[in-house]
Amino acid sequence: METLGLLMDGFNTALSLENFLYALLGCFIGTLIGALPGLGPANGVAIMIPLAFTLGLPPETALIMLTSVYAGAMYGGRISSILLNIPGDEPAMMTCLDGYPMARQGKAAEALALSALASFIGSLVATIGLIFLAPVLARFALSFGAAEYFALFVLAFATLGGVTGKNPVKSALAAGIGLAIATVGIDLSTGTQRYTFDVLELFEGIDFIVAIVGLFAVSELLLFIEAHQGSTPRSEVKMNPLRLSFASVVQILPTSLRGGVLGFIAGVLPGAGASLGSFVSYTLEKRIVGSKGYFGEGDPRGIAAPEAGNNGAASGALVPMLTLGIPGSATTAVLLAMLVSFNITPGPLMFTQNADIVWGVIAALLLGNILLLLLNIPLVGIFVRLLSIPPRYLLPIVTMVAFVGVYAISRSAFDLCFMIAFGVMGYIFRKAEIPLVPIILGMLLGPEMEKNLRHVMQIHDGDWTMLWDSSLSIGLWCIALAGLILPAIIGPILRVRMRRTAD
Template sequence: METLHYLSLGFGVALQPENLMFALIGCFIGTLIGALPGLGPANGVAILIPLAFTLGLKPETALIMLTAVYAGAMYGGRISSILLNIPGDEPAMMTCLDGYPMARQGKAAEALAISAIASFMGSLIATVGLILLAPLLARFALTFGPAEYFALFVLAFATLGGITGKNPMKTLMAAAIGLIIATVGIDLSTGTQRYTFGVLELYEGVDFIIAIVGLFAVSELLFFIEEKAGAGREMIKVNPLKLKWREILSIFPTSIRGGVLGFIAGVLPGAGASLGSFITYTLEKKIVGKKGYFGEGDPRGVAAPESGNNGASSGALVPMLTLGVPGSGTTAVLLAMLVSLNITPGPLMFTQNADLVWGVIAALLVGNFMLLLLNIPLVGVFVKILSVPPMYLLPIVTMVAFVGIYSISHSTFDLYFMIAFGVGGYILRKLDIPLVPVILGLLLGPEMEKNLRHAMQISDGDWSILWSSPLSIGLWLVAIVGLLLPVIVGPILRRRMQAAKQHTE
């Protein structure tokens, strides 16, 4: 009953005209961002954060819009996968296996509609799971002390390999870079300047938003300049939709299974949407067996990964909202948004900022229906925008980011600093070092340090306090497993994903 009360409070926030309007805008922009190959939801949300500040949006409105962008980008990734055989982002790669063959058979409209329905069902199931699980996990997290929170942050870093899918050593190196950047500024405990080099603007530390926009948006522009990606791509023509109710009903069991599996993958630390789409496709292929024609245009081969990756994207919000630990790259960016608004994610947020949390959850439910209504009748609009060369689109997107950053602080130093982060992000990406751990280190570093110091003060410097309780021991064990698992399972998963990718080419 308490959950229903808070959910009704959330609908009161989500259904306000201003919040509805920005949710709709977020859904539209997110779908467009997801459809553009290579941009992805993390980049899209990062680029639009300054816009939220520029418009002076209320915290709940800004978070609703950015969460809608996140959800929309997960929907939109299927468009380029089906029409161009180019995934909008990594989780959409499995959609290419059957989506593109369907399009080549003259069923592009049907494939797009099936993927939209499956995305809707997967996201809806996961949002219901979020409503049921998040309050329970938040209440459990209230029992955490500083030692348990420190172990939890170690767990977050240990499982980053699953989120990024990169070499574990490079992932940890990126996290270390983020932690180092987090120490810049005046130490609040001692008043000592750390790594400021006498620069006044660094006394308060590094601004999350500047780092995120620089690392994601500016580095992306540099990559496009390097590749000279100026030409649009020829895509398959979308014929009028001729989807029958029988075909829609046939994908319901697949979408339900995909939504549940995807949600579980999203909640698990470090699993993410890529794993969600992979395991749902693999499981569905085994369930259907010889009755299916997976890889040749089977509609269930489109529905399974789409419901899986959308279920995982909503599931990743659970650890972010309840523990303050992001479950995906995009939720790491959303976490930065919350921190910049002076809102501390975690179990206390469900009582101190109940209207914001439940407003976002209710907006997810509303947004799913918006996305379904947008993605079926307006798919032709997204297809036309997708054909615009990136050389025209990306500079406009980057200009929005620059204007947004300048409007926040009116400081040219911030612009130069953002460009420096962009160059740094470009170099890291050229070295195949992921950017998400850098952001996570920057975000979690201050809280990690604070909890470590608090634990040391309580124990009078005795390090054994960090593993003195059963809960902290459990977290350390899971962290060790999370650190070793990508080393063992990662290469196998990457080989299979690469084989799937080669099959689509």
């Protein structure tokens, strides 16, 4: 009953006129971003962060808008997958398998409508799981001490590669760079300058918002320019009238429910994420249906399963971020930076100290899913037409938002130079297939990780064995070790199976 009461308070926050309008705006912009191949939710949220600061939004409103952008981008990724056979982002790859064949059969409108419904169901199931699991996990995390939190941070870094096959060596290199950047500035414990080179602007450290916009948004712009040099606008996709039968809706309901549950579990697991949720949901559904289905040839269940899975994982990834301060995906790492920039510390205490923000965001997720369903079915033609807009019109808008927003945060030309430098670094790293999320995670978790390590060392006179003294910390260290080793074994196998399924 207490949880339901807090949720009702969250709806009071989310349904205020200002928050509702920003949630609606976030859903619309998020869907547009998701529909553009290659951008994805992490880049979309990173691009919108400066806008939130430019508008001077309070923390709860900014988070509601960005969470709505996140949810909308997860919805929008299916549009280019179905119509162009080009995934909007990596999790939407599995949607291509049956979405594009269905569109070629003249059922593009039906495929888009069914995928929107499956996304709604998957996200709704996962949000309900978030409502009931997050408070339980937050209460459990209250028993953590400094040693347990240090082990938890190690676990976060150990599982960065997840099961998606990222190179663990490159992930470790990127995490090390992020931790090194986190040490720049004046050490609050000793007052010593670290890597400031007597530059006044570096005394307070490097603003992670500047780093995020540079690494994600600016590097994406550079890659976008490189990929579209000399390209011609895409031809407008023709949409047939929507003819959605009741039987088709009933057919995908159990598929969507299963996908939502599997996606939620994948989202909660650190390092797994929406790609795993999408893949597992599709393969499980294919096995359940068996010879009765025609997967790969335009089966509606082949659209519903991955869409429910990846949207369920998107909501599930918020669980470790809100309760433990550990992001479960690239996008939640960006949202975590937004929280920290508002001097809000994610973790178990957030559910008591900032309950209005937590439950306002959760309520906004439920509200956003309804808004997205209402937007994505009648307005899908608008999102489809976006695919034919030449990049030369989109790039200046994105660039303007990034630069004006970052300048509005600190009104410092130095930060603009840093943003460009991070953008170039992000571009080089992405070309070298070095992941960017570990850099952000190192910058965000580095200070807290150092503080907890120092706390343990000071209390126990430098005895390192106290880092694994309790059974809870030992368990976290074991999970971290498994998370470091298993991806090197499971990742390549999973990637091969995903390619074979796609073929």
